Amino acid sequence: MASPPATPASATEAHLLLVEDDEVIRNTVRMLLERYGFTVSAAADGMSGLEMFRERRPDLLLLDVMLPELDGIGLCRRIRELSLAPILMMSARGDALDVVSGLEAGADDYVVKPVESAVLVARIRSLLRRASFTPAHSQAGASGAGSHARGGDTTTLTFGDLTIDTRGMEVHRAGQPLALTPTELRMLLEFAASPGVVLERRTLLSRVWDHAWHGDTRVVDLHVQRLRAKIGAERIETVRGFGYKLRR
Template identity: 70%
Template sequence: MTILLVEDDEVIRRSVTLALERYGYRVVSAGDGLTGLELFREGRHDLLLLDVMLPGLDGIGLCRRIRETSMDPVLMMSARGDALDVVSGLEAGADDYVVKPVDTAVLVARIRSLLRRAVYTPAASGAAPAAAGDRGRPERSGADGRELLVFGDLTVDTAGLEVSLAGRPVALAPTELRLLLEFAAHPGTVLDRQTLLRNVWDYGWDGDSRVVDLCVQRLRKKIGADRVETVRGFGYKLRR
């Protein structure tokens, strides 16, 4: 697995590189945003680890440029954990964030969680499973007989990990796809933020619920604002 690390502090860049290499990752690094963008365009990377504060092109702008052509997992690093940094990074398309200084074990856990999303299957949540009549209407398609979940003009291929709206493919970032799959597995069921953090972000501890809210906003922009309903004081649910 190859990680592109963009961090302007040389000490942090070297220490993070050494730590990740000890866990078996190959690390390609850059000290500024523009160099990071060049390295991103020149090679293939399994995950991008971006600092927020970078010279030239900052991490937020770099994340936006990456999202123009790629849905690779992006993990942002913020020195302050400032709400503005966090929200800006998530709105730019980042999948998750960590606050520096970050414990190596925590950083690796977040990286592993993001990388696992490529082979994601919806987890059984703490919520009661949806009854057969509450699920999206299953259909069989093609010779392989794969099941499609259909919600009006929204179609979710849970095996092929493909989504279409009115017959047109929808490009989702890894976390957006994982979130939609979790909703599609429990249509009409309210899922609270902690359940989503556990099942979608793979957090074994209480995480920042802002990542859920921002990802829901991004998902709504791509599949329709009224598709995911907010149930105030409880969480979110996918409309049947």
């Protein structure tokens, strides 16, 4: 872990839960994040991390993949049964299986250790912004949407049996509420803002994850798969060689 810059960015009141079995890494990351103003709880194994999550309900979780008792993938799945809180997975190898397994389990993003301090903090802040995201451009209306209705404080976009309340941050399918993670919701809103328009993977990385494109788009593909499973696989079309688009 690289040492932090001499002058950290402004502090935040967010409470983070770090689950990491390596004591040196755990203490180093904890001190780094506290230096940036975060409140940090830390656990050394998966079961302790799960219990700590239930007791403290943090705003964001950082989970190592390789954990004793309950590994990071299993812990991520257990957390997703309880909460939509943002989850950042940490992999020592960047192994494709680790990355895919973590994202399929419900993680929002991942980093490969060792990770630069500035990168880690930027990823955390991006996830926290996403969790409190209010899409101004979506509130203004989506060109080409099946239906767009305003009433009082509610703006609703309708695509067949799918309705998106862009102010209430609620999505319903055939009248039933959908439990979307903040990342899935933000991705859906990006698609809904431009129905029928192809969004490249690097565009989605920039808009949804605040990432510069570095060639790895697995995080986008896995989230598209998860979103399809919830809103209907037929709604998001793959345009080979380019990206994805929401069917009008």
